[in-house]
Amino acid sequence: MAKKEYSFYPGCSSERKASASNYMVSVDAMCEKLDIKLNEIPDWNCCGASIGYAEGGELPRHVMNARNIALSEQNNPDQDIVATCAACWLGAKETADRLDASEQLLADTKEVLKEAGLDIHLKNETPIRHMVEVLIEDIGYEGLKEPMVKSLEGIKFAGYVGCQTNRPFGIDGESFENPMYLDKMVETVGGEAITDYDKKVTCCGGALAFSEPEKSQKQIKDIIEAAYDQGADMIVTPCPVCQMNVEVYQDQINKHYGTKFHIPVTYYSQLLTVAYCGNAKEAGLDGNIIRAKQLEEIAAK
Amino acid sequence: MSDVNTAMVQKYRNDFLKEVEENVEEGHWVKMCMQCGVCSGSCPFGPDWDHPPQEIFMMIRAGKRDEVLTTESMWMCTSCYNCIVRCPRELPITHIMHGLANYAHRLGIAPKMNPTRRFAKIFWNNIAKTGRVNELALSLKLYFMDGFMSGVKNALAMASVGIGMLKTKRLNPFALISHKGVKNPKELHVLLKKAREIEDRRKGIAS
Structure with a gap:
């Protein structure tokens, strides 16, 4: 290449x-x-x-x-x-x-x-x-498969695309309401994608997680609940704001709503790195507050 | 009421639509709204808007200047862009809401205590200072914006989040002293000052 x-x-x-x-x-x-x-x-x-x-x-x-x-x-x-x-x-x-x-x-x-x-x-x-445009347009799904050494088989992912990677510009050829590229990426590296994940493009509150925490945490609760409902092991996202909002407030949401959320929220790049035989450190898995243990196990093999 | 606001009231008299068209980002689109309500139904914080976007558009046309510019509604926008991609007339609704909020804020009549307005101001000052976000300073400033006691309370409520970020090396505990931005922040300040001057001149807002 x-x-x-x-x-x-x-x-x-x-x-x-x-x-x-x-x-x-x-x-x-x-x-x-x-x-x-x-x-x-x-x-x-x-x-x-x-x-x-x-x-x-x-x-x-x-x-x-x-x-x-x-x-x-x-x-x-x-x-x-x-x-x-x-x-x-x-x-x-x-x-x-x-x-x-x-x-x-x-x-x-x-x-x-x-x-x-x-x-x-x-x-x-x-x-x-x-970056996801580079991956799917310049490299292509077949190209993304080439460096693959390990499969993420056995892990079920809720692909949370969120807002700003998806709207208003979006990715060419994808729909705003149900973009498929993240699911396809998951499947490319052998993971199981929940393709009809309900809250795939629901807003996490964005910057308003800081200024309107209660309203935003209601959104985040729905996003996580839908992932659990569909049997997800972890959430994967292309957006740093989505990642942070959905990961770090789980304790506060549990306190407020009496839920027992504890679900890892990862980046697509972490999935690919592990599939390409990168170790946990290279995949930044030590940066997840809620550890993605299944990914860590595959990375350690 | 601020002088700028009084000047604008005198300039436009009863023509609020014209005032919006000439001064609000993407404001010239307002008259294109056909009142279908898809934007209001698509908004994640929809129920929290006193006046959802569709209503705001009609209120602008009806000349309800004070009601529009002093409402907290636009400050509920999370910038999710759902309304933009769903609007059958392709109005840039998100940008119009941002534009209205910014205009009200510049005129000094936006709701003083609205948390998003206050946070947005802290955020901009944070990035304008060095050119890059100082996340520690941003969080502390937000928690302590109502004084020391409530700041301590807010910080304690957020302690578990902060500790998680520190443990995973996603927060720099020394950022108040060691944060680095662009090489020449003063040059950036010059650019931003000049940009503001030009914008104010174009909009007839004297600073």
Whole structure:
């Protein structure tokens, strides 16, 4: 397989000792096995996330993302931008779309970026993609099978796609209401996918898990309950916010609702890394607060 | 009531729809709503909105300026984008709700104590300071936003979550001193200040 190279936008939560640091660890291991080279955008900044709009407004938010795109165009020319975080992907892609649609906004953004000696060209020379697009479009399901050494047979996964990897942009050829790619990935590495998982695209509350915890935890409770109802051993997701929200509040939900939730919430990249013979550390499994013991057992074999 | 708000009331008189179209992100779409209600039925926090999106659109057209800009409704948006992908007229509803919330906040008439408004402000200031999220500072600032005593109570309630994150190395206990952002935060501050100035000028909001 020829080496594929991308301009990589890791995002804040992927940094060392940040909330999705174990996602990053597993992405690194997965990409090494797939011969994918990620060239980090030097000096990237936050995308503004889904909550940035309230204080940040329109232009400052777009400037944040445009700065990243400009740095990518300058340092990693002719490489697609790839993000692993749903919000980073959405923020950058939305900015590119808006600037492309509005001459005024593009001119204003260019004027601002000039202060830092930067410029942005756009014209769709720099496609902005999510890591799962790279996997299913550039590598393909057959390609994803190639480095496979171990099967995840015997583990039943509820594929929780969530919101922002799925809407508003989504993955080409997938439906917003019932996207199948995550299930297909699970099956590719030998796991059992619950293809009709009820809460596959239900919102976990996103950033409002911080500001409206009760309302968000009601959502999270439904997401976990549906996974149990369908006999899932663990949940798998492509989104760092989904992962964190669905994993870390289980104790609080148990206290409030009298439930006994204790279900691991993993990343697709952890599944692939284990299937590609990565050890538990390489798969970032030591970063799961609720340990994914079945994956750890396969990794140890 | 803030001066900016008074100025806007005088500028637009009774034409709130025009005010929204000219000042709110994606506001020019509002008149396209055909009142089907799919957005309201698709919203995960739907029952918690005093006025769901469909109603907000009608209220804008009916000139109910104060009711719209002072409601907590838009602050219930989780940015799930369900409404956008389901709207038969393809209105960018999520962005309009964000735009309305931002506009009300800029005019100083958004609900002062709304937790999402307060959190959003803390979040933006957090990222604007160094260019990247400082997760420890963000959590602490949120827990302690109502003072020390309630902060301690909030922090204790969240202790098990924090300990889990620390144990798995997903939270840096020293981030208040060791957090690093972009190489030149001052340059980023210049960009953001300039962006805000241009935006305010375009919208006729004097800062």
